[in-house]
Each structure stands twice: as structure tokens, then as C-alpha cells.
Amino acid sequence: MTILFIDIGNTRIKWHFETEAQPLTANTTPSALSHHDTHWLDELQNAWAKAPFAKSCYISNVAHINVLQQIDDVIHRLFPSCVTHRLTAQKQRHTLQLAYEHPAQMGADRYAQLLGAQSLAADKNHLVISAGTATTIDGVLTGGQHIGGLILPSVDLMRKSLHEYTAKLPLEGGQITLERAPSNTTDALATAAHLASVGAAHEFAARYMPDDCDIILCGGHSDDLARDLSRTHSVQIIPSLCLLGLKTVQLSEQDKL
């Protein structure tokens, strides 16, 4: 039986068709495309038309409802009998206990990433960092108690807002310079956006987490963060983290049948 797992973010759609031959694991690199590209829907349809027939589908969506509706239409056209499930956060599921006062507020992707991290590191204090359109940093204690989290602009969004609201700050270019302080405009911009993200993770860990704390990272901007954070923490990059969380939900529902 083929199960389709889909993570609809604010920039990209990531997915995996799970079959016996292609199980979804922590080593899976999901397929991906940007829903800001002009022909994204055609590309998605073409890719999915070549895939095995999906019997059921698990979706995390934080993008605009229009994007979800268009994807839903593709699913129903290509896989008419497919049963779709949409993830929403809840206070307690499996070992994960959410700190959010109103769990439904939490982005389904963040929630799925926390569930995915439970399947990898429930026995450790850990941060889950998603470096996507926004950067989110969540803390989870050994055993699954979530302590809360942060939401900040991604490095791209920091650069975009400075570019948009100033006359002289360029959108692109520059190096992250960690050995010496930046001495030109583009390096100053690139390094600041990077250190703001790394600094937020360090501050979060220092203020709220016990001393020994691992880091699980996902999202398009993971690499630069991982390079820096791995000086002080054990860091894993898991591109399929959100999909893995969806899979924990699918497995628990299967157990109930």
C-alpha cells in the first residue's frame, strides 16, 4: 500500500510516496518544489502522475488555504479513492506533551517536526530547529515535555526586510565571517542574519534548557546553522523531519484498526 506524506510550507512543498521498496526514514530526502514558481502545479501533477497510486495521504499545511485546495484537487484527480488526513496540533500525542496554551495555534509543520523528533530523540533533551521561510526553535525535555519555542525571520526574510525598508542595503551577497568581524556592507548583512539565528538558538538553550541538549535541524537553511551550532552541540540534519512526524500519526492510526 502506498502512503503519501506532504509538508506544505510557506515556500516549498515537500513530499514522499512511501512504499515497501521506498520506506520513509530519517535518511529520506523528500521531493520538493516551490509553490511560488509559475508552473508549480503542472510540475507537481507531472511528478505525482508517475508515482504509485496513493491509498491514503497525510498532510501538514501552513501555507495559504488556496495552495492546500489546489493540492487537494490534484490528489482527488490522480488518486480518487485516496483518504486524506490533515494534521493539527494537540496537547498530548504519544510521548509529546505540548506547552502551548492553545495547541491549535501551533503550525502543523512545527508540531509534526516535534513528533518526528520524538521518534529519533525522545530519550534526550533536544532543540528542534526548522530553518525554513521562518526559523522556529522549540525545546523538548527527555521524555517528551515541550517547554515552548521561538519564531523569528529566516536569514532570507531578514535580508529582504532590510532591503525593502532601506535605500542602500542589497538583497544578496556577502560572506558569513566568523573569525573576524565583518568589514563591508554585504558581509555585515550576511553575518548578522546568520548570527541572529545562531544566537537565538544559543540563548534559547542557555536560558530555558538543561545543559546537555542535542539539536535536530530541518529546512532549506539548515547547513549554515548546523556548521556553527555543531561547535557546541550534537547536531543532526533531518530533511524529512516533518514527514516523519506525519508518519508517527499514520502508524498510530494503523495500530487502532
Ligand SMILES: Nc1ncnc2c1ncn2[C@@H]1O[C@H](COP(=O)(O)OP(=O)(O)O)[C@@H](O)[C@H]1O
Ligand atoms: N538548497 C536549498 N534548497 C531549497 N531551499 C533552500 C536551499 N537553500 C536555501 N533554501 C531556502 O530555504 C527556504 C525554504 O526552505 P523550506 O524548509 O522548504 O521552507 P518552508 O517549509 O517554509 O517552505 C527558502 O527560503 C529557500 O530560499
Ligand SMILES: CC(C)(COP(=O)(O)O)[C@@H](O)C(=O)NCCC(=O)O
Ligand atoms: C512559524 C511558521 C510560519 C513556520 O512556517 P515555515 O517557515 O515552515 O513555512 C508556521 O509554523 C506557522 O504559521 N505557525 C503558526 C504559529 C505558531 O506555530 O505558533
